[in-house]
Amino acid sequence: MNGLSGADAMKRGLFMSFANTLRAAGVATAAVIAAGATLSSPAWAKDTLTVAIPAFLSGPAAGPFGVPARNGAEMVIDAINSGSLPAPYNTIGFAGATLEAEFVDESGGNTKQVAEYRNLVQKRNVDLVIGYVSSGSCAALAPVVEELQTLTIFAVCGTPRIFEEAPRRYSFRTMSHATADAVAAAHYIKDMFPEIKTYTGVNQNYAWGQDSWRDFELSMTQLMPDSKASENLQFPKIFAGQYGSEISALSLDPSELVHSSFWDGDLEGFIFQATPRGLFQQKKVIFTVGGTAAYRLGKRLPDGLIIGARGPYGILVRDRETELNTWFINTYKDRYGTYPSGPAYQYGQGVLAAKIAYDKAAAAAGGFPTQDQVIDAFTGMEFESFSTTVKMANGAGHQAITENVYGISKWNDETAEAGVTDVKFYPAECVMPPEGASSVEWIEGGMKGAKC
Numbered sequence: 001m002n003g004l005s006g007a008d009a010m011k012r013g014l015f016m017s018f019a020n021t022l023r024a025a026g027v028a029t030a031a032v033i034a035a036g037a038t039l040s041s042p043a044w045a046k047d048t049l050t051v052a053i054p055a056f057l058s059g060p061a062a063g064p065f066g067v068p069a070r071n072g073a074e075m076v077i078d079a080i081n082s083g084s085l086p087a088p089y090n091t092i093g094f095a096g097a098t099l100e101a102e103f104v105d106e107s108g109g110n111t112k113q114v115a116e117y118r119n120l121v122q123k124r125n126v127d128l129v130i131g132y133v134s135s136g137s138c139a140a141l142a143p144v145v146e147e148l149q150t151l152t153i154f155a156v157c158g159t160p161r162i163f164e165e166a167p168r169r170y171s172f173r174t175m176s177h178a179t180a181d182a183v184a185a186a187h188y189i190k191d192m193f194p195e196i197k198t199y200t201g202v203n204q205n206y207a208w209g210q211d212s213w214r215d216f217e218l219s220m221t222q223l224m225p226d227s228k229a230s231e232n233l234q235f236p237k238i239f240a241g242q243y244g245s246e247i248s249a250l251s252l253d254p255s256e257l258v259h260s261s262f263w264d265g266d267l268e269g270f271i272f273q274a275t276p277r278g279l280f281q282q283k284k285v286i287f288t289v290g291g292t293a294a295y296r297l298g299k300r301l302p303d304g305l306i307i308g309a310r311g312p313y314g315i316l317v318r319d320r321e322t323e324l325n326t327w328f329i330n331t332y333k334d335r336y337g338t339y340p341s342g343p344a345y346q347y348g349q350g351v352l353a354a355k356i357a358y359d360k361a362a363a364a365a366g367g368f369p370t371q372d373q374v375i376d377a378f379t380g381m382e383f384e385s386f387s388t389t390v391k392m393a394n395g396a397g398h399q400a401i402t403e404n405v406y407g408i409s410k411w412n413d414e415t416a417e418a419g420v421t422d423v424k425f426y427p428a429e430c431v432m433p434p435e436g437a438s439s440v441e442w443i444e445g446g447m448k449g450a451k452c
Contacts, residue, residue: 049098057104075335080093185216188286199259258284268296284304286307290307306409314344315407316405318420357374361373389402404428430452
């Protein structure tokens with residue numbers, strides 16, 4: 001009747017249905033229809049996408065990191081599948097496809113994670129991977145991701161080396177790396193405790209701990225050149241569990257400030273062991289990942305600790321009243337019975353970024369996008385996340401930059417909840433190196449171009 005064959009009519013019907021869906025979502029449908037002149041270029045619509053979500057589901061990192069991370073991802077995936085995220089993300093699915101999640105345990109070491117990643121991609125045929133907490137996991141997987149050419153979003157992973165050592169096409173990281181933690185920490189010390197003249201550190205003896213201390217010391221050298229680092233540094237092995245000798249050494253050291261990038265069960269174990277020995281009364285202590293312990297420890301978290309959350313997440317953004325953040329906090333608390341910590345935000349942010357990239361790619365392609373189209377849409381993207389603005393500005397558009405924040409722990413007797421005081425935010429362009437600059441060279445060079 002309209003001159004189209006049955007097959008062509010079906011194709012046109014599918015495309016028009018997709019365009020109507022985008023129109024309802026408020027997407028620029030005119031551009032989609034214009035792009036639809038070549039209907040064969042995008043992939044035809046899929047009902048579901050399969051995503052693997054690795055996180056620590058066993059071992060000492062599970063409670064503080066892996067479980068909140070899984071919960072944050074699960075909650076956001078369910079909201080995307082039902083179209084119940086706040087606007088402008090209240091469309092169903094990833095370019096209309098609902099997500100089926102496979103949660104994978106990150107425990108067991110790098111060799112196991114590489115083997116598991118190959119299994120996920122080559123045998124279980126997942127469409128994309130979102131996750132990983134440990135810097136070691138991401139460092140080991142980065143070249144494998146490029147080899148297997150599968151879209152992978154690193155949700156946490158602190159090491160700056162991922163995108164500084166080699167160009168990546170298939171990998172993205174949707175939060176700032178650890179250099180931002182160290183630079184912001186040094187700024188906070190300068191702003192809040194300018195009288196500090198000596199400092200030391202206790203950090204886990206692997207890439208994360210070593211890099212974190214290096215960047216903090218370099219940042220202090222630039223921002224507080226009259227202060228000096230102790231030679232009595234402590235580097236216990238990861239998951240050591242017992243820190244009696246390190247606490248003794250720190251207590252005897254004359255330094256006024258202690259820096260620590262401890263995370264997982266090591267962070268909580270150290271706090272429990274150092275508290276009765278009076279370390280936190282003797283020294284000021286800055287925990288760059290301390291925010292993850294706030295809700296878990298509650299009143300057992302000592303007052304006066306300087307805490308970060310690896311960015312604007314968790315307890316440090318509890319009072320940030322935006323529609324997205326309010327939704328995230330209230331939905332998480334109703335569902336899981338506690339406030340969301342940093343890992344919940346960080347994994348939820350990775351999932352949200354993937355949805356935005358898929359929807360953006362579909363709008364440009366005029367149909368369900370190919371992986372290459374999603375990658376192109378993702379590269380250099382900027383978006384509002386649950387608690388902050390995310391700019392994929394570094395790593396040739398594959399590495400996010402965000403603001404960073406620190407505060408001081410303070411139990412709130414009125415609400416009987418953990419809280420923070422003296423919260424200070426630092427812009428992304430203040431604490432992250434500019435595109436093309438390595439972290440070490442940027443800090444050593446005086447942080448040129450920083451906008452604070």
